[in-house]
Amino acid sequence: MIDDGYSFIDSISVQLDSAKKHERITRHQQEVRDIRSGLATQMAKSGMREVQQWLAQKVETLFHKLVDEVIKSFAKPPPCAYAFVSLGDLATKECGPSMKLSFMVLVDKCSHEVLEYFRLAVELLHLRVINLHETECKVLNGRSRSPIESGLSFDYTGEIPFRAGRFGAMRLVDTPERLARLQEPIYFDRDAALSFTLADSARYLYGQKALFDAYRIEVNKILDRQRGTSSVRLRQARAVQFLRSEAHAWRPKYNKEPNDEKYVCIRV
Amino acid sequence: MAQVEELASKVPRLLRVRDVDGRTPLDYAIEFGAEDTIAKYKEAGGKTGAELAEAHEHVEAEAAKFDDFLSLAVQSNEEREQVAILLKLGELYQESDPLLAAKLYNCASFMAKNMFKLPEEQTQANGKLIELEAHLFAHYGIQAANVRLCRLDRE
Secondary structure, three states: OOEOOEEHHHHHHHOOOHHHHHHHHHHHHHHHHHHHHHHHHHHHHOOHHHHHHHHHHHHHHHHHHHHHHHHHOEOOOOOOOEEEEEEOHHHHOOOOOOOEEEEEEEEOOOOHHHHHHHHHHHHHHHHHHHHHHHOOOOOOOOOOOOOOOOOOEEOOOOOOOOEEEOOEEEOOEEOHHHHHHHHOHHHHHHOHHHHHHHHHOEEEEEEOHHHHHHHHHHHHHHHOOEOOOOOOEHHHHHHHHHHHHHHHHOOEOOOOOOOOOOOEOOOO | OHHHHHHHHHOHHHHOOOOOOOOOHHHHHHHOOOHHHHHHHHHHOOOOOHHHHHHHHHHHHHHHHHHHHHHHHHOOOOHHHHHHHHHHHHHHHOOOOHHHHHHHHHHHHHHHHHHOOOHHHHHHHHHHHHHHHHHHHHHHOOOEOOOOOEEOOOO
């Protein structure tokens, strides 16, 4: 029961706007097709960096529109202040033609009600992205080829709220203070890639910008902290650690018989 | 038939999908020599714990055979059949995984529209996609906008 004397389950059967919803799905599919056709034109006349930025701008506009529609599809406004933050390629404006979406949601208070609201919002958003006809579906666990080629879709290997990750489910719907805590060494040691993305590749997308500003302040507070008696800041130590690991991963390998092994150790 | 009904009461999903001839996965399980599976399940009927779990695993293995059957059907040359199977698969997963169901309906819609030109099936797939949104709202017990509420008849 959602209101006294009313049943929500009964009420969904009398939705009157299905034609409007279908029209909206078709319109968004057309927008994606327009982006794809525009991409070919852009590639012919601009450099790669400009093309990436143009593409990121277009995808961000569409994503913004989808989020807006999802929030407006609820009868009641969200139970607290919130901000959608894009992550990864979209945030750094380095979008490729596959256009994968990753994001997180900042909220000003975290309760069961808030989490349920945003869990549904993320699922509705996911549904709308799937409806763009660019999310591949590995029919029967990949034993049959997907009829739809992969394109603009959620990044199933990246950062999406409530996705099951390597270290359990990533909620990514939380207060700025608690999401900033993912920069602490204890979390960085577990999943450095996630910490890096959340620190460097996050950009405000939708909602209350003040929450994103608060998040940036919290992140900077942690990264600018000095480690013990050393004058080295956490972000500097982290950068050196990253360079070391990369240098090790890409170290040249010289062998007596060059054809036996690869010259460079490639990470897979 | 009694065996099928008994199994269906334990694992309802096995009877929710039918192929174009109206046969269920259990029909296939029986045809391809799954009597042992059914006997084990009958033995375990009404019990709980490890025995039931074991029997359940056997039935799941039979369901996997059904997946193989569907895999073949998806590769069928019959266009209408391919779309129909994707729609049926979507129905199968609608309760447990609505987003997977959405992907399947989208595949059906995409194939009906762009590959096979089957407007009737496309309309059907689109209708199911629109229903999914209402299904998600109902699942979370949160009210959607633009929904007219009906007063319940109270006795």
